[in-house]
Amino acid sequence: MNWLSESIMNKRGVGVDREPVNHHLTEKLQDKYHYTIGPYSRPVMEIQPGDRVIVETRDAFEGKIGEETDKPSELLKLPFLNPQNGPILIQGAEKGDVLAVHIESMSPRGKDPHGFCCMVPNFGGLTGTDYTALLNEPLPEVVRKVKLDEENVYWSRRHTLPYHPHIGTLSVSPEIDSINSLTPDTHGGNMDVPDMGPGSITYLPVRSPGARLFIGDAHACQGDGEVCGTAVEYASTTTIRVDLIKNWWISWPRLENADALMSIGCARPLEDAARIAYRELVLWMTADYGFDKWDAYMMLSQVGKVRLGNFVDPKYTIGAMIAKRYLK
Numbered sequence: 001m002n003w004l005s006e007s008i009m010n011k012r013g014v015g016v017d018r019e020p021v022n023h024h025l026t027e028k029l030q031d032k033y034h035y036t037i038g039p040y041s042r043p044v045m046e047i048q049p050g051d052r053v054i055v056e057t058r059d060a061f062e063g064k065i066g067e068e069t070d071k072p073s074e075l076l077k078l079p080f081l082n083p084q085n086g087p088i089l090i091q092g093a094e095k096g097d098v099l100a101v102h103i104e105s106m107s108p109r110g111k112d113p114h115g116f117c118c119m120v121p122n123f124g125g126l127t128g129t130d131y132t133a134l135l136n137e138p139l140p141e142v143v144r145k146v147k148l149d150e151e152n153v154y155w156s157r158r159h160t161l162p163y164h165p166h167i168g169t170l171s172v173s174p175e176i177d178s179i180n181s182l183t184p185d186t187h188g189g190n191m192d193v194p195d196m197g198p199g200s201i202t203y204l205p206v207r208s209p210g211a212r213l214f215i216g217d218a219h220a221c222q223g224d225g226e227v228c229g230t231a232v233e234y235a236s237t238t239t240i241r242v243d244l245i246k247n248w249w250i251s252w253p254r255l256e257n258a259d260a261l262m263s264i265g266c267a268r269p270l271e272d273a274a275r276i277a278y279r280e281l282v283l284w285m286t287a288d289y290g291f292d293k294w295d296a297y298m299m300l301s302q303v304g305k306v307r308l309g310n311f312v313d314p315k316y317t318i319g320a321m322i323a324k325r326y327l328k
Contacts, residue, residue: 003258009100009201013243014092015050020241023047025055025085033058033083033216037171037189038178039208046089046210049244056109057218058083060168060233065116068143072120082169082181082190082217089210090244097206098245099172099213103198105239106165106218107150115153115220115234117144124229125312131268146232148220153232161221166197167238168217168231170253175207181216183314184266188253190217191264191317192226192310195255203245203254213242224308252280255319261327262307262319270316274306277320289327299326 010016023045034041047053059065062083064075093099108115121138128134147154153161169181171188184191188204196202204211218238222231255262263284265276278300285296303326309317 004102007201007256008203009102009243009245012245012248013049013100014246015048015243018048018050020050020052021048023051023053025053025088027056027058030056030085033062033085034214035080035083035181036178037084037173037181037187037214039173039176039212040178041087043087043089043210043212044085046091047242048091049242052104052239052241053088055085055215055238055240057085057216057236057238059116059235060217060230061116063235065118065143068145070143071141072118072143073141076120079180079182084169084181084214084216086214087173087212088242089212090242093206093211093244094209095175095207096247096249098248098250099204099206099211100201100243100245101170101204101213102201102241103167103196103238104241105198106167107237108148108220109235109237113148113234115146115148115232117146117228117232118142118230119228120230123312125225125227131314148232148234153221164194164197164221165236166194166219166222167215168192168219169215170196170202170204171214172204172206173208173212184317185315186252189266190313191253191266192222192231192313193255193264193307193317193319194222194224195257195262195307195319199257201256203250203256205250205252215240226310226312229312252276254280254284260321260323262321264309264317264319266315266317268315270311270318273316273318274320277318278304281320281322285322285327
């Protein structure tokens with residue numbers, strides 16, 4: 001049996017029985033990509049629950065890095081990184097609902113598909129930054145141009161990596177704030193969770209009318225932590241199906257795939273992100289799967305798993321997971 005038929009989205013989504021309408025969010029239609037996620041930007045399209053959107057995302061540098069001789073410090077300007085498609089309005093979405101985003105596929109764009117991994121001054125996990133203030137000189141600027149296709153990422157003559165794509169930034173709008181596209185929080189944002197790729201469903205808490213979905217920051221592959229600050233950043237064609245779950249109040253993003261459920265927390269320091277993620281998973285198990293709270297807490301101490309999204313952004317991201325077989 002296809003796991004999607006038993007997914008939360010399929011059981012509770014209001015658009016599950018609709019024949020999906022396919023929408024194409026091209027670069028031309030998007031026109032202006034966004035660096036903030038909030039309730040004030042002009043929507044690019046409106047869809048119904050259950051519809052499919054084929055999205056042309058740009059890389060995290062919006063195409064400004066083109067060669068290995070380029071210097072990020074000369075071409076990139078913080079905080080104008082991580083361009084986002086959207087916002088997409090979903091009919092009927094209102095505060096207290098949940099948006100379900102099933103990533104169906106991700107493929108590279110362009111005649112000669114490639115991505116870039118960069119070391120950017122004062123950015124990354126093993127250097128001084130504006131948030132971790134040290135007196136060391138910035139690490140060197142390094143740009144690597146990486147060929148890729150839908151099977152492999154050709155990192156070097158020595159190493160070929162598997163193509164394991166995911167969406168780094170997926171969000172709905174906060175109720176009143178506008179948050180830069182580099183910062184994750186309760187709305188989603190730049191979570192960089194490697195599990196958020198094809199074959200996953202992300203659940204986002206709706207806080208504003210229409211939900212206002214933003215998506216971007218495709219990664220061809222990424223290790224836990226995104227330690228140097230960037231993954232293999234590339235322009236993608238990403239296909240998503242979007243549904244709406246009414247009257248399901250959640251505080252933080254959640255994720256489902258064939259084998260597990262995940263709660264996602266974002267904070268500094270890193271241990272607070274882990275606490276949020278595990279707390280939300282305990283509450284989820286208690287509310288929806290019949291667990292006693294303290295039984296869930298102690299059980300996660302035995303079988304819970306942690307996924308490190310990133311520890312390089314203004315807030316760090318942790319996913320706390322439990323295998324579905326323990327929920328039966």
